[in-house]
Amino acid sequence: MNSKSHVPFIRTVKISERSGKDTIKIRIAAFVLALTAGGLFILFLGYNPLELYGTIISGAFRSKMAFQATIRFMIPLLMSSLGVALAFKMRFWNIGAEGQIIVGAVCASYFALFHDNWPHFLLLIVMFAAGAIGGGLWGLIPAYFKSKYDTNETLFTLMLNYIALHIITYLRDGPWKDPGSSGFPKIARFTSNAQLDKVLGVHFGWIIALILLVLVFIYLKYTKHGYEISVVGESKSTAKYAGMNVKKIILRTMVISGGICGITGMIQAAGSDMTLASSVAGGVGFTAIIVSWLAYLNPFGILLVSFLFSVLEKGSSVMQSTYGLSTYFASVLQGIILFFILGCEFFIRYKFVLTKKGGK
Amino acid sequence: MKISETNYAIELKGITKTFGKVIANENVNLGIKYGEILALLGENGSGKTTLMNILSGIYYADEGSICIDGTEVSITNPNEAINLGIGMIYQHFKLVEIFSAMDNIVLGTRGRYVKNSALREEILEMSNKFGLEIVPDKKVYNMSVSEKQTIEIMKVLYRGAKILILDEPTSVLTPQETEKLFVILRRMKEQGNAIIIITHKLHEVLAISDRVAILRKGQVVDTVNTRDTNEKELTELMVGRPISLEINRPETINRKTVLKVVDLSVINEDGTKGLNNINFNLKSGEILGVAGVAGSGQRELCETIAGLMEAKAGAILYNKENIIGKTPDEIINLGISMSFVPEDRLGMGLVGSMDMVDNMLLKSYKKNKGFIIDKKPSKELAEELVDKLSIITPGIETPVRMLSGGNVQKVLLGREIESEPNVLITAYPVRGLDINSSYIIYDLLNEQKKKNVAILFIGEDLDVLLELSDRIMVLCHGEVMGLVDAKNTSKEEIGLMMAGKKMEGVDSDE
Numbered sequence: 001m002n003s004k005s006h007v008p009f010i011r012t013v014k015i016s017e018r019s020g021k022d023t024i025k026i027r028i029a030a031f032v033l034a035l036t037a038g039g040l041f042i043l044f045l046g047y048n049p050l051e052l053y054g055t056i057i058s059g060a061f062r063s064k065m066a067f068q069a070t071i072r073f074m075i076p077l078l079m080s081s082l083g084v085a086l087a088f089k090m091r092f093w094n095i096g097a098e099g100q101i102i103v104g105a106v107c108a109s110y111f112a113l114f115h116d117n118w119p120h121f122l123l124l125i126v127m128f129a130a131g132a133i134g135g136g137l138w139g140l141i142p143a144y145f146k147s148k149y150d151t152n153e154t155l156f157t158l159m160l161n162y163i164a165l166h167i168i169t170y171l172r173d174g175p176w177k178d179p180g181s182s183g184f185p186k187i188a189r190f191t192s193n194a195q196l197d198k199v200l201g202v203h204f205g206w207i208i209a210l211i212l213l214v215l216v217f218i219y220l221k222y223t224k225h226g227y228e229i230s231v232v233g234e235s236k237s238t239a240k241y242a243g244m245n246v247k248k249i250i251l252r253t254m255v256i257s258g259g260i261c262g263i264t265g266m267i268q269a270a271g272s273d274m275t276l277a278s279s280v281a282g283g284v285g286f287t288a289i290i291v292s293w294l295a296y297l298n299p300f301g302i303l304l305v306s307f308l309f310s311v312l313e314k315g316s317s318v319m320q321s322t323y324g325l326s327t328y329f330a331s332v333l334q335g336i337i338l339f340f341i342l343g344c345e346f347f348i349r350y351k352f353v354l355t356k357k358g359g360k
Numbered sequence: 361m362k363i364s365e366t367n368y369a370i371e372l373k374g375i376t377k378t379f380g381k382v383i384a385n386e387n388v389n390l391g392i393k394y395g396e397i398l399a400l401l402g403e404n405g406s407g408k409t410t411l412m413n414i415l416s417g418i419y420y421a422d423e424g425s426i427c428i429d430g431t432e433v434s435i436t437n438p439n440e441a442i443n444l445g446i447g448m449i450y451q452h453f454k455l456v457e458i459f460s461a462m463d464n465i466v467l468g469t470r471g472r473y474v475k476n477s478a479l480r481e482e483i484l485e486m487s488n489k490f491g492l493e494i495v496p497d498k499k500v501y502n503m504s505v506s507e508k509q510t511i512e513i514m515k516v517l518y519r520g521a522k523i524l525i526l527d528e529p530t531s532v533l534t535p536q537e538t539e540k541l542f543v544i545l546r547r548m549k550e551q552g553n554a555i556i557i558i559t560h561k562l563h564e565v566l567a568i569s570d571r572v573a574i575l576r577k578g579q580v581v582d583t584v585n586t587r588d589t590n591e592k593e594l595t596e597l598m599v600g601r602p603i604s605l606e607i608n609r610p611e612t613i614n615r616k617t618v619l620k621v622v623d624l625s626v627i628n629e630d631g632t633k634g635l636n637n638i639n640f641n642l643k644s645g646e647i648l649g650v651a652g653v654a655g656s657g658q659r660e661l662c663e664t665i666a667g668l669m670e671a672k673a674g675a676i677l678y679n680k681e682n683i684i685g686k687t688p689d690e691i692i693n694l695g696i697s698m699s700f701v702p703e704d705r706l707g708m709g710l711v712g713s714m715d716m717v718d719n720m721l722l723k724s725y726k727k728n729k730g731f732i733i734d735k736k737p738s739k740e741l742a743e744e745l746v747d748k749l750s751i752i753t754p755g756i757e758t759p760v761r762m763l764s765g766g767n768v769q770k771v772l773l774g775r776e777i778e779s780e781p782n783v784l785i786t787a788y789p790v791r792g793l794d795i796n797s798s799y800i801i802y803d804l805l806n807e808q809k810k811k812n813v814a815i816l817f818i819g820e821d822l823d824v825l826l827e828l829s830d831r832i833m834v835l836c837h838g839e840v841m842g843l844v845d846a847k848n849t850s851k852e853e854i855g856l857m858m859a860g861k862k863m864e865g866v867d868s869d870e
Contacts, residue, residue, distance in 0.1 A: 223733060231711055235708060235711065240688060243687065243690075
């Protein structure tokens, strides 16, 4: 080999297919690296990483109560991730889950606040339906304008979030203001008739979430609708060519996507907050975007990822109070972990090759 | 410049390149001298393009070495290739439409700013030297395909390329334009350039090259002197066994007009005329060929018949019923099938990330009742197609984008034919296919023709159009230039029409 010629030391090579085993190995390696990097960060702040990680894990699992709290974190995350996954599968960038959750909660709250004398289960079913319809309509608006005028759904859904948020503020400060709160702007607490019952110590939203999980899985994988969603997501022109009514599919899917988020809102308000608070969505709609992509839009993957996220969430809140750390500490740690997990995707598609010696 | 007669301008030694498990090139040894035109002949998927991409710095070989003027070099990116004097002219032009010829030529070159007048002078001088016709101030969007190609050639010459690689340069040209290109290439050869031309058209190989290197399955199987060979031998080398090059044209009786296109005009999204007042009849049991340089209205014609594009005026009568205004779904149900194979080969007929089974479902999933999809019939169909058309795939569950281009097309056309249409519209069905697969496709089409299906065949290769079609319609700028009997016309006549010369229609109506 002519030593004078310049040969690259390392180059990237595309891998056509990696076995499932290798993929898992890479993901695990990324996770370990993420923990290491996060550990360095912790060390830099002057704490013992192992101790802190231990606190996160034990914080999420140490008692029945702690575990129940973890599950409570998980329910809205799991549900709204399933909702946005439907839209993402269609390559419709629904980042309006936040708003759809809120509107769903608002619609359900109307019945909780003003019809709480109805029979318990009838009331819950009506609230459930109201949540689904409210969220569905909030999802339908951007879909309608997208299919009719080809507006940008990313901006559209994002902006609708703020509108939804301010609807709550308006209701809180005006028509729905709790007369018994002596001037302090808040909405009244739901009566127990309008609250979700507990099953195994957690409101039964978790059962609904699991049912939704199975339904979404079947819907995407085995139904005509699911097939249409994949084709539209892959290429709209192919879908048209195959005789699909693309507009109808977009509208329908967004109603379902928004509807699931709306149900999330209802569950949050009636199961967790027991009132309509402006923090009913509390950023879950945005976290859901990350969760569903990390899970490759696979419903069971979403279950796993949202569980891990909840463990991190609950665990870090315990860690915060134990060590007196800032709230943002957990966010930084989450960011570091995400960075590695997303970064490892590169190694799933490419590999580095050292240049071989010899010209033969 | 000191170049000894025996030295190779460029020499490849033992080049191997793999993509995953696929071996694109295996131990390729190849040399080309200055003042020589080497044709690189091979079927699609034989590794021609990969090899040239290694030369132009897009890929890096796994093994082997490249020598230029006897010195070993390493080409890690396209810039280095240019610095070494290697210029690649791609099949798909890489030009900035709104820039002038001159701007495109200097774009990306390093060096100090040159005044426009001086630059114009320099470009004109260079173009005279090589016999290129260039108007430096003409904008690219005003240029014809062959003018754009000339700019591409000028671009690499301006960068000082002495070794030119042309990837399928004639695929977008009319026969007359091809001849002009060959004149330019010969001129460049006389000026001492080394030229590699990649092609799969045999008569062009014989017309232009000095030597032919034949690639098969990633290996150079032979290198022969052009004057000592003929089409038959080259085909045998390329395919690996003797095959007949004749295309059947079975006669059918009782042809009836199935599709009547009347005064059809279509406006594109950008406001340009896609089709302008088109009239023709398509009969059952015939193959109506459509010729024309790329972008003459072929796509618009296909999409309008399939209901994907709106017509501005006119009618399309299918058995006396106007199908304009019907949805694609309704048109499919009438038994009109359209398959358009675009340049990227996947385009709109197939979903790349889905497997064969799911792709089989694309047009039939609505037929099974209920909410849940039944994949069994598609699975059977997929297996049947793999068998019948000898589709090479690791399995019917492999995403179709993993298949080679030829196999992708077999999947597409196979599915369309299996839906038993009455009218089959097929655009570029053999685009990028190897000879063997092409003949399978021609046979499939003829089989359909014998079943009295009306076939509209939009093709690229005039030789094929002349042999396969019963009648040929020529499009230019969205207008019909003429409709002639394929048996009584010539390539030259068609070529003239493709370039815009109107002929009296010989349409034998009713």
